[in-house]
Amino acid sequence: MGENVVKLFWEYIHNADFDSLNELISDDASIWLPNTKEVFKGKRKYIEFNKKYPDRWYVDLEKLYVCGETVISVAKIFNSENTASFYVTSFFKVNNNLIEEIVEYWGDNGEPPKWRLHEKLSERY
Template sequence: MVERDRMNLYWKYVAEQNADQLLTFFHENGVIRWHCTNEQFTVPEFIKANCEYPGKWNGKMERMEQTGNQIITVAHIWSDEVSCHVVSFFHMEQGKIKQLDEYWGDDGEIPEWRLNMKTGRPIL
């Protein structure tokens, strides 16, 4: 399977909170870091944090870049109440995720101080 297809499936399972399928992507000694909240997880901890998060979620990968054993993705994850974008750096070993470093950000409105500057424009 092409890496892009695998990563699309990965993000599908993240949004579905499908623990069994997510587990198949990780090296048994994988490490996951959420830098914005200064948290580090083992694979079982990550699966629990992701799959027991409240609510029904949707998601899609918007971009992927690959260099050697590193894959970088940008994904959009949302529910009826929340919308986030995440930039993820996957270090792969033998086809499995050995290390995952993620940067999650809430989507939101342009702050008023920047609106007042009358700079920029919406991304189309």
């Protein structure tokens, strides 16, 4: 069941339907962003953060894993012009069909360092 909650979460984010997140997130949820050392205490602040975030963003949900009460997702997030994109690995704690906690790790989606390509240590795909 937690898997369906997380799929719906990403669908709402993709559609910028942030008010609908109210039905998925518990009132006192904590959403952690370790990359920026932030925590959003309560769904109201997290939803407001999403509403105010600059630009329009879309989601390609690439992977979803269920591990007990934890659902792990990997998603590519990209802007409306497709000029910027990121990968986010998210750990959702779901209880009674409500998200109680999210921990999100964000990473840039960009070019590899030239030295690795030059030394043929990696290949572009």
